[in-house]
Amino acid sequence: MILGFSLAFLLTAALTIAGALAAALLKNLVHCALSLTVTFAGLALLYLQLDAQFAGFSQILVYIGAVAILVVFAILLTRGAGVPEYRGFSTSWFFGLVIASAIFALLTWAVVRSLPAKSAVAAPSITVQSIGASLMSTYVLPLEIVAVVLTVALIGAVIVAMPESRTPKSEAESSGGK
Amino acid sequence: MNPLAAYLVVAALVFAIGLAISLTRRNAILVLIGIELMLNAANLNLIAFWRFSPHTAGHGDGLTGMMFAIFSIAVAAAEAAVGLGLIIAYHRHTKTTDLDAMTRMKG
Amino acid sequence: MSLSTQFDQIFVFLQHWIEGFFPQWLQPAVGAIIAVIAIVATFPAIFAVTTVLERKGLGRIQNRLGPNRVGPLGILQPVADGIKSLTKEDIVPRSADALVHFLAPVVLVVAIFLGYAVLPVGRNMVLMNMDAGLLFFFAIGASTELSIFMAGWSSRNKYSLLGALRAVAQMISYEVPLLLSSVVAVMMAGSLSTVKIVEAQSGFTGIFPHWYVFTPWGFAGFVLFVIAALAETNRSPFDLPEGESELVAGYFTEYSGFKFALFFLGEYLGMLSIAGFAITLFLGGWGAPFSFLGFVPSWAWFFLKLLGAIFFFIWLRGTLPRLRQDQLMNFAWKFMLPMTLLNLLVAGAWRFLGDGWSRWVICSLVLISAYVVLGRVLMRHQHLGPRSYRYAE
Numbered sequence: 001m002i003l004g005f006s007l008a009f010l011l012t013a014a015l016t017i018a019g020a021l022a023a024a025l026l027k028n029l030v031h032c033a034l035s036l037t038v039t040f041a042g043l044a045l046l047y048l049q050l051d052a053q054f055a056g057f058s059q060i061l062v063y064i065g066a067v068a069i070l071v072v073f074a075i076l077l078t079r080g081a082g083v084p085e086y087r088g089f090s091t092s093w094f095f096g097l098v099i100a101s102a103i104f105a106l107l108t109w110a111v112v113r114s115l116p117a118k119s120a121v122a123a124p125s126i127t128v129q130s131i132g133a134s135l136m137s138t139y140v141l142p143l144e145i146v147a148v149v150l151t152v153a154l155i156g157a158v159i160v161a162m163p164e165s166r167t168p169k170s171e172a173e174s175s176g177g178k
Numbered sequence: 179m180n181p182l183a184a185y186l187v188v189a190a191l192v193f194a195i196g197l198a199i200s201l202t203r204r205n206a207i208l209v210l211i212g213i214e215l216m217l218n219a220a221n222l223n224l225i226a227f228w229r230f231s232p233h234t235a236g237h238g239d240g241l242t243g244m245m246f247a248i249f250s251i252a253v254a255a256a257e258a259a260v261g262l263g264l265i266i267a268y269h270r271h272t273k274t275t276d277l278d279a280m281t282r283m284k285g
Numbered sequence: 286m287s288l289s290t291q292f293d294q295i296f297v298f299l300q301h302w303i304e305g306f307f308p309q310w311l312q313p314a315v316g317a318i319i320a321v322i323a324i325v326a327t328f329p330a331i332f333a334v335t336t337v338l339e340r341k342g343l344g345r346i347q348n349r350l351g352p353n354r355v356g357p358l359g360i361l362q363p364v365a366d367g368i369k370s371l372t373k374e375d376i377v378p379r380s381a382d383a384l385v386h387f388l389a390p391v392v393l394v395v396a397i398f399l400g401y402a403v404l405p406v407g408r409n410m411v412l413m414n415m416d417a418g419l420l421f422f423f424a425i426g427a428s429t430e431l432s433i434f435m436a437g438w439s440s441r442n443k444y445s446l447l448g449a450l451r452a453v454a455q456m457i458s459y460e461v462p463l464l465l466s467s468v469v470a471v472m473m474a475g476s477l478s479t480v481k482i483v484e485a486q487s488g489f490t491g492i493f494p495h496w497y498v499f500t501p502w503g504f505a506g507f508v509l510f511v512i513a514a515l516a517e518t519n520r521s522p523f524d525l526p527e528g529e530s531e532l533v534a535g536y537f538t539e540y541s542g543f544k545f546a547l548f549f550l551g552e553y554l555g556m557l558s559i560a561g562f563a564i565t566l567f568l569g570g571w572g573a574p575f576s577f578l579g580f581v582p583s584w585a586w587f588f589l590k591l592l593g594a595i596f597f598f599i600w601l602r603g604t605l606p607r608l609r610q611d612q613l614m615n616f617a618w619k620f621m622l623p624m625t626l627l628n629l630l631v632a633g634a635w636r637f638l639g640d641g642w643s644r645w646v647i648c649s650l651v652l653i654s655a656y657v658v659l660g661r662v663l664m665r666h667q668h669l670g671p672r673s674y675r676y677a678e
Contacts, residue, residue: 003404020195020215029205029440034385036211039192045219046185049237050229055221055247057420062251065427065460067214067258069453072434074207074262076450078269086276087234089202096201104194111186112179125231128417128477133227137232142245146252152258157263163270 011047016042027088029075037068051123054131185226193219206265210258217254221247252281289580294342296323296584297409309637320412324401331591332553333363346603369548378539382439388547390540390547396428397554403479404561407571418479419471419625423464426517429555430456433526436548437536441620448535451610452519452526458617459516459523465625468507469632470497470566479562483570492576496569501648502632507567510623514559516613518552521602525610560594561587620659627655 019039023032040063047056090096135143198216199208226245269275292300300319304312337352337360337595339645352359377386403418405411415421430453437449474485488495497503516523527535537548564570568590571583579587608616631648 005179005181009181011182016188017191019193020192022197023208023211024195025201029207030201031385032208032211034435036214039215040218043192043222046188047224047225050185052224052225052244052247052416053417054420055225055244055251057417057424058251058264059221059250060424061420062425063214063218064426064431066457067255068431069434070258070262071207071211071214072431072438073450074266074563076438076446077266078207078275086204086278088204090204090278093202097198097199099201100198102193103197104190107190107193111183111190115180115183115186115276121230121232122443124229124240126244128420129475130239131241131244134241134245138239139245142249146249150252150256153260157256157259160260161210161263161266 009046012042012045012049014109017044030072031073033068033075036071037064040064040068051126054126182226182230186223189219189222189226192216192222198273201279204277206268206280207262209277210261210265213261214254217250223252224250289582291342293408293582293584296407298596310493314327315481317412319383324412325398328401328554328557329550331557331588332550333367335553335557335595336366337362338595338643339602342511342596342599343603346600367546370549371543373542375542377440378541380441381539382441385435387431387437387544389439390551392432392435393429393551394547394554396425396432397551397558400425400555400558401561404558405480405483405565405570406561406587407582410571410584414478414480414601417477418529419467419477419482419562422479422558423467426559427460433536436540440536440539441550442539445536445538448457448526448538450666452536455519455523455526455610455617456517458614459513459621462509462617462621462625463513463517465622466506466628467508467566469502469625469628472629473497473503473636473668479565479570483565483572486569487572489576494569494572494573494574496567496571496572498567500635502529502628502635503567505520505624505628505631505652505662509562509621509628510563510567513617513621514556514563515598515601517619518559518609520552522605522608523613525607525613555600557591557595560591560598564590564594598657615663620663623659628652 016039019035019037019042022035023039026032026035040059044056044059044064047059191262193216194210196219199212201212201214203209203212222245224247228241228247231243233240268280272279274280293565300316303319304316307315340362341351341359343570352362355361355365377383400422402412403422433456434449437445437447437452440446463624470482476484486494486496493499500508515521519526527537537545541550564587571587571589573579573581573583573586630650634651635644635648638647
């Protein structure tokens with residue numbers, strides 16, 4: 001119990017922040033994607049420490065199992081692996097850093113100033129069955145809307161990323177039209 | 179310090195790092211990585227507030243924070259897919275993912 | 286307590302007895318450590334036995350003897366394999382990404398071992414009785430895909446990268462039917478906890494057990510789960526990513542010595558754990574097949590069923606030809622996904638049709654007709670002629 005926090009929390013928070021910093025500073029894109037995965041894992045562990053089991057496992061399943069792989073595939077498909085031909089940081093990097101630090105300072109000041117010194121709340125007793133029941137009763141409309149959003153978004157992503165089919169007919173049309 | 183405050187500060191730090199990535203790096207995919215980090219930091223905020231607040235069954239069965247976070251995870255995955263699809267499509271046209279070179283709307 | 290119950294719970298007694306030597310505040314940690322040691326000792330031992338069984342079994346299927354030099358009938362072959370892999374030189378290519386190259390097998394083995402935490406090996410014998418145990422297992426399984434990509438990319442080798450991309454595409458495609466076919470068992474048991482799913486299957490009507498595999502939706506779910514499990518663990522007939530005749534050795538081309546042994550271990554342990562989950566979800570876990578056989582300990586039934594599953598996987602490996610990548614993906618998205626969704630509907634109908642013989646007939650008819658229709662639709666462009674054999678003259 002250092003500084004009033006448990007060792008598990010400190011280690012997990014350090015892992016998360018280290019992963020995020022590595023994603024910010026590394027030059028090799030695939031290394032950035034892999035340290036992003038470490039950040040996701042650290043965040044999942046933080047959710048588990050907050051007694052949100054379902055959210056923690058969903059984080060691992062969705063983010064590490066799908067989003068990280070999407071990012072890595074996109075890096076490979078855009079030939080981003082290896083040494084990039086342009087510098088990693090943009091020319092106005094200093095202002096970005098200033099803005100980010102300002103926002104961090106503002107958020108931390110708001111958090112530290114507004115919360116009371118100690119408030120202990122008992123851990124909630126949440127079972128997966130209660131989550132399922134509430135998903136089917138209170139949250140059924142957001143559930144269906146999220147399903148539609150996911151379907152539409154993924155169909156759109158596939159259509160956007162699909163290469164245009166070069167059939168002889170379409171080439172003749174496009175060259176005849178000119 | 180309050181345990182809730184500790185989690186919120188960690189979330190604020192991850193958010194600031196994600197914002198810094200989005201604002202300073204030149205590769206388009208890294209900007210998307212920064213956006214994912216910001217969304218994750220917001221999720222951590224939601225779950226931390228859910229954990230440290232009273233769980234009355236009045237509003238939303240006392241599960242509002244966690245439900246919000248789960249829906250946010252789903253929507254963030256969809257948004258990552260769309261964003262990466264756009265980057266891949268742009269790369270196919272101009273063979274670059276350099277944001278400082280993406281200054282024209284015409285292909 | 287009767288003798289059979291005592292024998293059934295013998296490992297639990299052993300764990301409590303060892304815990305008794307430690308002070309009160311340390312006992313949960315010691316109990317967990319003992320269970321972890323048991324898992325780390327047992328399943329690699331089963332892995333060693335599996336390698337011998339596989340090589341001998343494949344040899345017999347292919348009309349030859351398997352290894353028979355080391356020990357009587359070759360059963361000490363894993364010892365020789367272990368010594369060989371430990372003493373071989375560990376070659377890392379100069380242009381390979383050293384850190385990622387080193388971490389890939391570590392991540393794989395750690396993820397696979399974590400998956401054993403929620404597997405109920407016997408009555409009261411599970412390391413962690415988590416409320417969302419099945420979700421934990423699938424989440425950890427999704428992380429193994431990333432380690433395969435790390436292995437393939439860090440080797441800086443065209444064949445490795447191609448094998449890794451194929452393997453990841455295959456694993457992602459079959460993740461969806463795997464999860465959906467297990468949702469059926471979750472729906473009927475009413476819980477994501479593996480312990481509760483096994484307990485829901487532990488009743489008997491007459492002498493027949495209530496295993497889910499003996500219902501129409503359960504049988505379809507079991508078949509779909511096993512196919513998806515074979516594809517998830519890159520096992521024949523879905524082993525295109527590591528086919529020796531295609532891609533040298535796929536994503537572990539550049540690994541030698543102990544790291545290759547770790548990949549091998551990870552792959553087989555993954556196969557064992559997913560077979561264990563198929564048994565838990567559909568085959569009644571540690572339950573006895575007939576009510577009068579209840580005197581045999583629960584963990585013995587589990588390992589017998591696991592052995593049966595291993596034999597079945599080895600049989601499939603020796604018999605079926607390899608699927609091509611596009612055939613693989615077609616199969617996953619166009620056949621297995623609609624079948625798993627239909628299976629969910631049928632399982633829901635099963636519950637609401639009430640008891641009686643009508644629900645058996647209706648559910649079986651729906652599933653069989655869907656299987657035939659989907660099969661015909663998928664095969665309509667294949668023009669298969671009559672089979673012909675040509676022998677060397």
